[in-house]
Amino acid sequence: MRHILSVTVENEPGVLSRVAGLFSGRGFNIESLNVGPTLDTGVSVMTITTEGDEQIIEQIVKQLRKLITVIKVVDLTDLKSVLREMVLLKVNANDANRAEILRTVDIFRCKVVDVSIDELTIEATGNYEKISAIVGLLTRFGIKEISRSGMVAMKRSIQN
Amino acid sequence: MELTGAQILLECLKREGVEVLFGFPGGAVIDIYNELPNTSLKHVLVRHEQAAIHAADGFARASGKVGCCLVTSGPGATNTVTGIATAYMDSIPVVILTGQVPTPLIGNDAFQEVDIVGITRPCTKHNYLVKDVRELAHVIRQAFYLARSGRPGPVLVDLPKDVMQVKTKFVWPDDVKMRSYNPNCKPHSGQIKKVAQLIRDAERPIIYAGGGVITSKAHESLTWLAKNLHIPVTATLMGLGCFPGDDKLWLGMLGMHGTYAANMAINNADLVLAVGARFDDRVTGKVSTFAPMAKLVHIDIDPTSIQKNVSVHVPLVSDCRLALEALKEELAPSLAEYDFEAGHMPWVTKVGVWGKEHPLNYQASETTIKPQSVVEKIHEITKGEAVICTEVGQHQMWTAQFYRFNEPNCFLSSGGLGTMGYGFPAAIGAQFARPDKMVIDIAGDGSIQMNIQEMATSVCNNLGVKIVILNNGYLGMVRQWQELFYKKNYCSTCMDAQPDFVKLAEAYGAAGFRITDPGDLDRVLRQALDTPGTVIVDVRVEREENVYPMVPAGASLTDMLLV
Known part of the structure; x- marks a missing residue:
């Protein structure tokens, strides 16, 4: 099962390597990883999506907590959270299909952020499923380039 | 008064109680060696850096204190890696001081430069590169604190040459506080009560002790519990010495080359108390058949050890000594109500029979030395x-x-x-x-x-x-x-x-x-x-003598090859 971990870490050199090394060294899988600063300059937050059975996820969480530079680990999977990814897609576009592409962009409330004679660059945000759906739908037009962020996540204020 | 980085380092070592420093000099650490004669530290010059870290490790194991070694950058540092991994696997408190090229040269493939912090990240409890002399005292304090607290382990501090040369005001940090590191040492009282009840209810209990008993100095409590509650004791290689080897409740080591009695006892027990052990593959053999009839209690200070290799019924994250002392307190009043000796008599007798059936043995010889x-x-x-x-x-x-x-x-x-x-x-x-x-x-x-x-x-x-x-x-x-x-x-x-x-x-x-x-x-x-x-x-000695009993790798503990 896919799990989303929010990991609060000390913002210091090598911390990403410690986390990444933990996953590779112990044979855990990272599906996506996103790191960014917080309001406290000394602290960063990583959002890690990973996969494994219950026992493996328990080990991942414990091993992360064991790292000296990790301050806090929260498994957001079973909590109500806002999950977002962003993707930039460069799609082939010609006079015949441009309207259809724009319609799709509209339906998914994406944005066109760059245009040329035969390409459209589209920005989309949403949860994992939405992004996968957009990518799936646009594939038939020919995706020339794709750049996908890792997931960022936040626990919702109201849990019940 | 302002001190150089080298002087600050040595002053910190003194204050951390280091008596002996095992080391080998080189270009990147000459400044430290230059100051050594001005201190009371005993420096032992080894002949290879691997020996410096092993000696520091041996010092730590024999004394219970933190061992310390000092080597130069590049090959000096890489030569310690085997010893660092050795200390890491066995949870031994060691602080490794490595020289590093001057900070402006880091990353330039300078002479005798190696990213030792990167290399040792997976085999240290933690490591540091000190880039500013003002952080030095603080880092050394943290390094020793991390090495000896919680589940102990090796901590490496990389010291660039220029950091050792510049001067700053020496301030000894009175206290170490780290918001991201709070080893949980005290046992949960609810879990202690659960474990105590399991012990009262057990007919065929066994204690499986590991290195954590020695690290946490829990041997006295363990011996008290075993002798008063009449529970047979086995130990891992790392746990040897935690219980008297001449006691009748002592079964010998368990696992791949464990005794017949210890392995049979684990296999037939209805309660296994794992204390400061980690269910290593050399101990468990085939995990799915390990202690098939037993409820498992696992006491360990490291939460990652628990539920890693086997799933246990009662986990107890705690310093082993504190946990066993709490158990002793909880169970002492029961001694009046329960006759543990009589209750466990059939079990202790059975275990004794296994010990007599297949004791540790070898064919004596008059012609060759066994x-x-x-x-x-x-x-x-x-x-x-x-x-x-x-x-x-x-x-x-x-x-x-x-x-x-x-x-x-x-x-x-x-x-x-x-x-x-x-x-x-x-x-x-x-x-x-x-x-x-x-x-x-x-x-x-x-x-x-x-x-x-x-x-x-x-x-x-x-x-x-x-x-x-x-x-x-x-x-x-x-x-x-x-x-x-x-x-x-x-x-x-x-x-x-x-x-x-x-x-x-x-x-x-x-x-x-x-x-x-x-x-x-x-x-x-x-x-x-x-x-x-x-x-x-x-x-x-006899050239082709084999070690028996032997459980072939991956086999169940009861599949022992005997003499």
């Missing part, structure tokens, strides 16, 4: 009171089996990593920690050659370390596997062209003895151990 008999003889001569180090292989297992350890911190062996070449430098470290004790490295002829250069260190420091080589002319453990599982294809395990260990001892200015006749064993061994200074005893 390696097991050498270990027994060493035990007899030293009255079981020596600090025993080993290398890795058959001799290590025979030592674990036949030297009945009575005290903690007296058996020093590379358990988790299985590092050949560990024992001799560790013995040097142990001798500095325990000048009052006889320190013996029981070695194989293969392993001893991995750090034989330390003869110079031992002789030069007038150390009384005794090396007893169980010389069978083979890399014996691998040969045993080849015999049993690889159709006797003895590829690369026969040690041809060995040195003359007696002459080698003499070449280093030490004494050398050779024993080839079983009739000479007692006399010559006594003479050798009585000889002052460093001694090598080359004992020519």
Whole structure:
């Protein structure tokens, strides 16, 4: 099962390597990883999506907590959270299909952020499923380039 | 007053209680060495950096204090990696100080530059690169705190040359506070009550003790619990010495080369109390058949150890000593209500029968020396009171089996990593920690050659370390596997062209003895151990003797090959 971990870490050199090394060294899988600063300059937050059975996820969480530079680990999977990814897609576009592409962009409330004679660059945000759906739908037009962020996540204020 | 980085470093070591520093100089650490004569620190010059870290490790294991070593950048640093991994696997508190090229050169492939912080990230508890001399005192304080607290382990501090040269005001941090590190040491009272009830209810309990018992100094509480509640005790290699080896409740080591009684007891127990152990594959054999009838209680300070290899019924994250003391307090009143001795009598008797059916044994011989008999003889001569180090292989297992350890911190062996070449430098470290004790490295002829250069260190420091080589002319453990599982294809395990260990001892200015006749064993061994200074005893033993019992890798504990 896919799990989303929010990991609060000390913002210091090598911390990403410690986390990444933990996953590779112990044979855990990272599906996506996103790191960014917080309001406290000394602290960063990583959002890690990973996969494994219950026992493996328990080990991942414990091993992360064991790292000296990790301050806090929260498994957001079973909590109500806002999950977002962003993707930039460069799609082939010609006079015949441009309207259809724009319609799709509209339906998914994406944005066109760059245009040329035969390409459209589209920005989309949403949860994992939405992004996968957009990518799936646009594939038939020919995706020339794709750049996908890792997931960022936040626990919702109201849990019940 | 302003001090240089080197002066601050040495002042910090002094304040952390470091007495002995094992090291080897080089360009990047000359500034530190330049200041050394101005301190009270004892520096021991090793002959290879691997020995510096093993000696610091041996010092730590024998003393219970933090060991410390100092090496230069590049190859000096990489030479310590095996020793760091050894200490990491066995949770030994060591602080490793490595030199580094000056900060402006870092990342430029400078002479003797290596990213040792990157290299050692997966095999240290934590590591640091000090880029600013103002952080130095703080980092050293944290390094020692991390090394010795919680689940102990090696901590490396990388020290660029320029940081050692510049001056700053020395401020000793009074306290160490780290928001991201709070080792949970105290046991949860609810869990203690649960464990106590399981113990009261159990008919066939067994204690499975690991190195954590020794690390946390829990041996007294463990012994109290076992003796008062009449619970048989087995231990891992790392746990040997946590319970008296001559007690009737002692079953011997468990696992791959464990005793028949210990493995059968685990298999038939209805309650296994795992204390400071981690269910290593050499202990459990096939995990799915380990302790099939038992409720498992797992006491360990490291939450990651729990539910890692086996799923347990009652986990208890705690310092082992605090947990066992709490259990003792909880169970002491029960002694009046329950007759544990009578309750466990059938079980203790049954376990005793297993011990008599297949005791640790070997075929005695009048013509060749049996390696097991050498270990027994060493035990007899030293009255079981020596600090025993080993290398890795058959001799290590025979030592674990036949030297009945009575005290903690007296058996020093590379358990988790299985590092050949560990024992001799560790013995040097142990001798500095325990000048009052006889320190013996029981070695194989293969392993001893991995750090034989330390003869110079031992002789030069007038150390009384005794090396007893169980010389069978083979890399014996691998040969045993080849015999049993690889159709006797003895590829690369026969040690041809060995040195003359007696002459080698003499070449280093030490004494050398050779024993080839079983009739000479007692006399010559006594003479050798009585000889002052460093001694090598080359004992020519039965060449193709095997270690038994043996549970083949991946088999169930009950599938033992017996003598």
